[in-house]
């Protein structure tokens with residue numbers, strides 16, 4: 001009897017969690033639609049947009065660059081040792097380039113930016129919510145969606161492909177350094193091999209992914225910050241939720257986008 | 265004459281916490297209404313309901329005879345100035361940019377240097393020197409932040425101003441300056457003011473009328489002159505700061 005009751009409770013709690021998840025997906029979708037609709041309507045706060053471009057784009061360069069550099073290097077070693085099992089060491093340059101550009105540049109870059117930017121946006125907007133600054137904006141006839149959310153989302157969406165592209169180049173360079181210094185590749189051959197096999201679509205699909213990831217990163221930061229609970233605890237929870245949800249959404253949407261590009 | 269603000273049967277609950285339980289209140293144009301009441305009785309919530317920052321569960325809010333929830337939000341909000349209880353200054357902007365926030369935006373915005381001049385003038389009116397203008401809110405003391413918030417509330421010369429505890433955290437002299445300023449704004453500029461305060465000397469200095477909120481309703485309202493011999497035991501206990509009386513100390 002008690003076992004049945006326990007199972008009942010267990011199922012009910014699963015049901016509740018699923019409902020809560022669906023509800024929050026719905027709320028996020030509405031928030032995203034609202035943000036995009038405000039993007040299309042004036043006024044546009046150019047100064048705030050510029051500041052965010054600097055904050056999100058420029059200041060993420062070191063993080064993205066270092067991530068790409070080490071990933072490219074490790075990739076070269078891995079592919080070399082894997083390729084050696086069937087005498088295919090020569091694929092190192094092209095596989096490093098393709099993996100970087102199509103997958104690892106945007107995804108790892110996106111995840112690093114999620115850690116850096118989602119959290120800071122959520123903390124900033126959350127603090128503004130808690131200290132009534134968002135209410136104050138409204139009373140000063142400034143729509144917080146336009147003033148706070150649109151500049152951040154737009155800046156991240158535009159900056160992320162550029163970051164990913166720079167990450168691609170640095171990642172390939174990391175592979176090149178390891179390939180020529182550690183694996184005795186000839187520099188000219190390495191570069192030739194990289195170029196010959198890389199197609200425009202590889203780069204393009206990676207940049208589209210990056211734009212989507214940028215959108216997700218800023219959107220999650222804004223959503224969780226904007227709806228932050230009260231007090232320092234509320235802001236802390238908003239920050240965690242922003243990073244976790246941005247990371248999961250990046251990985252999930254990466255699969256869907258890859259499927260899309262792969263099948264076309 | 266239509267009242268500037270008319271609240272009828274306003275209700276608001278947060279979960280099981282029933283904060284406003286039928287507030288009726290009328291404030292005439294150019295009148296200075298002071299709201300008093302115990303901590304946590306919903307005074308700030310009532311102001312935020314009028315501004316549309318919190319959605320009331322039931323009841324109507326009329327501003328100049330028009331439904332506050334209908335019509336153009338921007339035009340509606342342009343009539344108001346609000347000093348938040350915690351100041352709510354934008355910490356990414358300097359003091360003068362905070363004060364001039366509304367002046368720097370919108371259809372009839374001022375040039376940067378004009379807006380700055382207005383901001384410095386408003387800062388002077390709340391007893392702050394011009395040097396403060398270029399500091400950031402985090403560099404100010406609590407009382408200074410409060411006064412910057414006050415300067416921001418009055419900067420665009422709105423017709424209705426809400427002051428949520430304007431003198432809390434200020435020294436007695438500054439409190440006096442601020443009380444005088446609020447009075448001046450009401451008398452000289454014909455502004456309608458709604459002030460929340462716990463400071464009885466402020467009440468006497470600022471108010472034309474007083475309303476006391478208790479247990480979610482307006483317990484007593486009337487001209488400030490009748491406050492002392494109202495015969496209302498709740499009001500008497502409150503304004504005479506007595507621990508014994510109908511209002512329980514633990515709420």
Ligand SMILES: Nc1ncnc2c1ncn2[C@@H]1O[C@H](COP(=O)(O)OP(=O)(O)OP(=O)(O)O)[C@@H](O)[C@H]1O
Nearest residue numbers: 278281283301302303304305306307308309310349
């Ligand atoms: N956003 C909110 N969410 C949940 N509860 C809230 C919210 N805002 C206010 N409350 C609750 O409403 C009640 C009234 O709060 P309010 O800030 O209006 O009090 P107050 O009368 O202004 O008190 P004080 O004089 O201390 O400022 C409190 O119990 C508070 O916890």
Ligand SMILES: [Mg+2]
Nearest residue numbers: 307308349428
């Ligand atoms: Mg309050």
